[in-house]
Structures are given as structure tokens and as C-alpha cells.
Amino acid sequence: MGRRSTHTPQQLRDLILDAAQSIIEAQGLAGLSAREIARRIEYSPGTIYNMFQNLDDVVLHVEGRVLDGLDQRLSEVLTSAGDKPPAQRVAQAYLAFSTQTPRLWNLLFEHHLPQSTQLPAWYQQKLETLTGRMEQAIAPEFTDGTAETRRDSARALWAAVHGITSLATADKLTSVTSQDAVRMIDDLVTTYLAGLAAPKH
Amino acid sequence: MGRRSTHTPQQLRDLILDAAQSIIEAQGLAGLSAREIARRIEYSPGTIYNMFQNLDDVVLHVEGRVLDGLDQRLSEVLTSAGDKPPAQRVAQAYLAFSTQTPRLWNLLFEHHLPQSTQLPAWYQQKLETLTGRMEQAIAPEFTDGTAETRRDSARALWAAVHGITSLATADKLTSVTSQDAVRMIDDLVTTYLAGLAAPKH
DNA sequence: ACCTGAACACCGTTCAAGT
């Protein structure tokens, strides 16, 4: 057929990512295929390979959107007012994000690149921005210890919050409901902070 | 061709599961296919569908083996002597299992059944056995509160341990090494226990 | 009774050929 000129390259990339994201939201990663994306945007499968390296590359870019969205939500929660401590607010926002878009959040952990292929630098950058935000929200709550000690504690705490979120979202542990998870995170953060403040630790 | 009689049905099932497990250990879930299993055991693809409902059913049975193996490891660690408290021992054993067989451990969380299909009862039973063991190992360390409160605390703590394990195993957060994870879990468990023991919480 | 393998409806990915 030849050129269509109905879409700029950037529009076409966005069209592909929109379609991929919507398939994943509806059916999970297992439901995604390059041919299904092509059908939805009404281009041939080959076109996807003009815009992206391969299907993994498309998925990685959807993940990039998810990381950006999560980072934005966390930053909103941190700048807005609230009675609760920042560690609680950021932890609950992390859980809420995963509850609201479980398949997108899950994508970050269920998608694996083929062995020996590296994550692109832009992806690692987004990851660092996100984990840095979690740690910077939590670390100031700890008054004792060196900056490094406080960073370590912040990492441990947010990894722990991630664990509760992970089990709540995994369809294999339905015994943990999202309401349970809210309470569990509240307890965990409170108890952990109390433990740090306690003498002799 | 017709019958071979070289294997009993049970042997054939085990052969299929052995092959599936070894493919997953080497290449992850993405590397698994029914046809590759068939090639390895030198039967036709159709034979797999005589023994199992479909490929998801095969994977579920491999997961069953993983759950059994993990449960056994945890029970060994709990009955053997040790200076450290049971909560520490069981938490570190959980991490060690995931570090030693990352792809098998990961399988439990990356494999999803098609929407609206239920987990079989035998699988749910194994899950309950495992989570029950974690909770029963941890709960006795808490002296205060009702049995229910202690169960809740145990769940929160093991979910938190799971989170550190998850981030250490995920190839996307290489910043957390398994040595980091050992320390993080040690800190988390100690601090959480201190927090529970602290007044006013 | 047990196992096969052809058949069907899908994939990811490439690339010569069209406009």
C-alpha cells in the first residue's frame, strides 16, 4: 500500500502503546500479542516492528508509563496535606495504585526480558526515580542513625509494604483482601516505626 | 503407533513434570512449551493432553512441587535447633529458597490462570498449609494480644518478608543483592518485634 | 488401551515488494 500519512511517527507509537496498555488492562500480559495490537489500530503487524524493536520493547514502554503514573501518584500524595505521617501516606498510595490497576502494576513484576538482555538505561532511570521517591518519603521519619542507616531502614520498610501489596494483588492469595492489606500496612508501618524508636534496638 | 507400555501412567506424569520443571529452572516460564516437553521425553505432544488437562495444568502441578519443597524446607528449619528466634529462621529460609531456585519460586507469582478459572482445591490446600506454617512459626513470638491479633501480626510480618524476597529476586531491582536481603530481613524482623514489644503501640 | 501425528487456529518476526 505505501504511506498513509494519517499519523506522525510519534502518534503511531502512542497508538501502539495505547492499544497494548488497554489489552493488558483487560486481559493481562498473556492476552497481549503483536497481531492483536495491529488489528486494533488497523495497521499491519509489520508496522509495529517499524516503531519498536519487538514486542518486549513495546511492553517495556507500557511499563514505563506505569512507572511514571505510579511516581506521579506518590508525589501528589506527598505534597498534599494530611494528618498521617508521610510513610503511611506513601505506603497506602502504593497499595491503592496496585488495587486500582492490578494488571498494570503486576506487569512490572511478571514481565521478564529474555536472559542476558539488559534493561534499557531510560527504564533503570525511571526505576531509580521511583525507589528514590519512596525512600526519601520514608527516611526523614527516622531520627536516629546515619543517613545510610536511615536509607537502609527506608528500603526495608518499603520492600515490606511491597510484599503486602504483592500478596493482596496476587490472585493466588485471595485470603488477603485489599481491606486487610490497608490495615496490615498501617500496622506494619506503625510497628516498624515504634521498633526503630524503641531503646536498645 | 499405539501402546508402548514402557511407562506406567504415574511414571509418565512424573516424566512430564520433571521435564517441565527442568525447562522452567533453565529458561523460566517463557521458555516452556508443550511441544518442548514432548521432545524431551520423546513422546508426541498429544500424550501430554492424555495425562493433563492442558499446559496450565502441568504448570500448576510443577507449582505444587515447589510449594511442597518450600514447605519441607521451612519445617526442617523450624524443627532443627538454632540460637535465633523461629521468626528469623523461617524468614531467612524463605529467602534462601527463593535465592537457590529463583525461577521456580518466581513461577508461583508469575503464572496466572486464564480469567475466571479457579485454582483447584488441592492447590489451595497446599497454599494454606504453607501460609499456616509461616504464621504458626511467627505468631508464638508475640506475647501480647489475642490469638487473632497475633495471627494478624504474623501475616503482616511474613508478607513483609515476602516483599524483600520479591524485590531481591526480581531481575528488575538488581540494586538489592541477596546479601542485602539477608540483612534487610534481619533488621525488619528484629525491628518489628521490638515495635510490638514497645509500650503504647 | 495407548499413543500418534496431521490438522486447525493461532503466534513473533522479517523483508522484498508495492505505492
Place this chain on the structure above:
DNA sequence: ACCTGAACACCGTTCAAGT
């Protein structure tokens, strides 16, 4: 320059036909 679509090498799954 941009996009196609046929082609290749794979899949999961079924089931009539063979021994």
C-alpha cells in the same frame, strides 16, 4: 518514505486413525 502482507518457524490443543 512508509507500510504491507506473504513467508518462516514456531505455538496450544484436538481427535480420527493406527497398533
